[in-house]
Amino acid sequence: MTLVRHCRFSAIDFESAGAARGKTDSPVQVGLASWALPDGHADPFVSYLQTDSPIQWSARKVHGIGPEQLKDAPALLMLWPEFRKRMAGAVVVAHGKGTEKRFLRAFPGHGFGPWIDTLLLARAAWPHLADHSLGALCESHGLTNAIHTLVPEKSWHDALFDAVASLVLLAYVVESHDLADHPVESLLQPDTSRWHQFKRS
Template identity: 30%
Template sequence: MNFSSWPTLLVADIEGNGNNPPDLVEVAVFPVRDGQADKTTAGAWRTKPNRPVTPFAARVHGLTNQVLEDKPGWEEIRDEVHTMLGTAWIAAHNAHVDYRVLSAHLPKWQPAGVIDTLRLAKATYPDLPKHSLDALIEHVAPDLREAPAQRHRATFDAYATAQLLIAMADRYETWEHLVAAAVPPGLPGAPEPEQEPSQW
């Protein structure tokens, strides 16, 4: 894969407060440049949700109401997150969720396309029993020594997803082949379905 041919791509991950629909408590974004996750220009934000973090969510990601008490509200960081995302492609694991929640929080945001590393993993490793982030980390064994925070934090998960995307992308010849395998139908950037030739 020639990574220099890629458009601007940002790997994103979010954590929520446990409500449905969720309030955001953390957003992380890692640009991928020349086949590397670029930590120097990454973005990470923690934000105090409008509704309290549920005990279950706090146990998963460790971001308790007390930890978030002095963090800015979403309205204070929204424009900064929107500017970072811009109109670039984004990638996320089980990207439907991240895209839906981010779109709800950023109504004017329109990414160029959305790569789902879960969909890509199923195409790349069809014989793997599971394609969760943990299963892929175990199978691919990416170098996560420089990953910030820990599993289930947006910063760690976005960094891990970036490393997994880079490893999987190397199995595809071109960006177009990658997109065909990784963009779910109905999401931005999905290839147009091939039309049956007309008989008339």
């Protein structure tokens, strides 16, 4: 049984090209960052990613990434040493982990995990909130300035900014709910039953 205070957490976020009809989506940027008690935030990494898929207008409208940023960018598979260094042995964090887990299938048998989904964690912690998107949660709890301090000159839908934001949100949940001395397993499958009740009402 490992306590939260003894874990290293590594967050990951991908921005994507957007899925065209009948095509598979692909990542165009990845951000990685770490957080631990009591060391704090560390080890940020961000990179654009080479893709053969055209960036859809709907995706570019969200993240602002175009072909000009991807010129000379590495392919995802070339970054395996960075992923292994930052994520091996860590508890992996993402907000709505489905996209991140899907893109990591590029590394078969990578073994990263266990995973904490801060979307599910936030729904369990604050089931009454109407909006559990990462930006809305950080705004409602006054966390956005702290994120800007850690990741200056970046903003929402930059992969590094969003990765750091998920860690800032996780740290806030741990602090506000006094979870540092709880088993990390308590964060892996949070009880979202009250959120489902609010959603149905």
